[in-house]
Amino acid sequence: MFSLRAATPEDVDVLTDIEAKSFPPAEKATRESFAARLAVFPDCFLILMKDGRPIGLVDGMVTNNRTITDDMFEDATLHNPNGRWQSIFGLAVLPEERHQGCASTLMRAFIEKARQEGRDGVILTCKEHLIHFYSGFGFVNCGVSKSVHGGAVWYDMELDLREERRRRKAAERD
Numbered sequence: 087m088f089s090l091r092a093a094t095p096e097d098v099d100v101l102t103d104i105e106a107k108s109f110p111p112a113e114k115a116t117r118e119s120f121a122a123r124l125a126v127f128p129d130c131f132l133i134l135m136k137d138g139r140p141i142g143l144v145d146g147m148v149t150n151n152r153t154i155t156d157d158m159f160e161d162a163t164l165h166n167p168n169g170r171w172q173s174i175f176g177l178a179v180l181p182e183e184r185h186q187g188c189a190s191t192l193m194r195a196f197i198e199k200a201r202q203e204g205r206d207g208v209i210l211t212c213k214e215h216l217i218h219f220y221s222g223f224g225f226v227n228c229g230v231s232k233s234v235h236g237g238a239v240w241y242d243m244e245l246d247l248r249e250e251r252r253r254r255k256a257a258e259r260d
Contacts, residue, residue, distance in 0.1 A: 093131035095124045100140045108178035113236030126162040141183040144192040146173035153242045154211050156233050172200035174210035207247045211240035
């Protein structure tokens with residue numbers, strides 16, 4: 087039913103549409119922002135497909151920062167392909183496709199991608215009512231973010247993959 091695929095620069099309008107239907111105007115990424123991101127880090131996007139049509143997305147740059155700063159949303163060149171932390175800028179699902187596990191499918195895939203790439207972890211910001219959702223994936227609430235993106239109050243969330251890696255290595259030695 088669902089499938090995932092990487093994004094390409096040709097997806098800019100699809101991504102812009104999904105984002106516009108998922109976020110308030112002050113918070114959504116613009117077409118120009120998506121075009122810049124796709125030009126610099128197309129490998130940091132996943133698109134969720136249902137019956138051959140795009141219905142959701144997740145994206146974010148790689149960084150050495152353990153929190154997201156507002157300049158990251160606007161300056162794609164801050165992406166560091168060798169960075170330790172995979173950020174999530176946006177997790178968006180078309181309103182009519184919600185409550186079917188779409189966002190969870192995207193999250194699990196993006197976390198696994200970060201794990202396979204050997205990242206230290208995954209970071210994101212979210213609104214207070216979504217803390218519980220992200221906690222279900224192992225994210226820890228690090229408190230109110232310094233981000234004022236879109237005029238909202240955000241919370242820094244972090245999923246540290248290093249401890250998991252240490253446990254796995256220790257088990258291999260035993």
